[in-house]
Amino acid sequence: MAMVIVGLAAPAHTASITNQDSDPRTLVVTENGVKSELVIGAGETVSFCASGCFITLPNGDRAALAGGESIELVGSDAIINP
Numbered sequence: 001m002a003m004v005i006v007g008l009a010a011p012a013h014t015a016s017i018t019n020q021d022s023d024p025r026t027l028v029v030t031e032n033g034v035k036s037e038l039v040i041g042a043g044e045t046v047s048f049c050a051s052g053c054f055i056t057l058p059n060g061d062r063a064a065l066a067g068g069e070s071i072e073l074v075g076s077d078a079i080i081n082p
Contacts, residue, residue: 013068015049020074028056040073 019025019040027038031053040046049055049065056062059076070081 013050013066014047015053015065015067015069015071016045016047017071017073018045019043020072025058025073027058030054 017027017038017040019042022042024039024041027040029036029038029048031049031051038046038048049067049069052064052066054062054064057078058073059078061078063078063080065080068082072079072081
């Protein structure tokens with residue numbers, strides 16, 4: 001009798017960011033050494049950072065993300081939940 005083992009790929013864990021403000025916000029995201037701007041519209045939620053990244057928030061704060069975090073932009077503050 002042969003045994004078959006099936007492996008399932010784990011879903012990619014991405015960070016998500018929600019802009020709670022009434023104005024769009026722009027982050028600078030550095031992922032795999034590539035820097036880009038990410039614009040999040042008012043009330044919008046965006047997924048990004050699948051393999052870890054660094055972000056610069058609108059207020060100038062910087063954070064390292066592993067992926068899977070949930071971030072809320074509220075005024076000039078960012079709330080990062082692991």
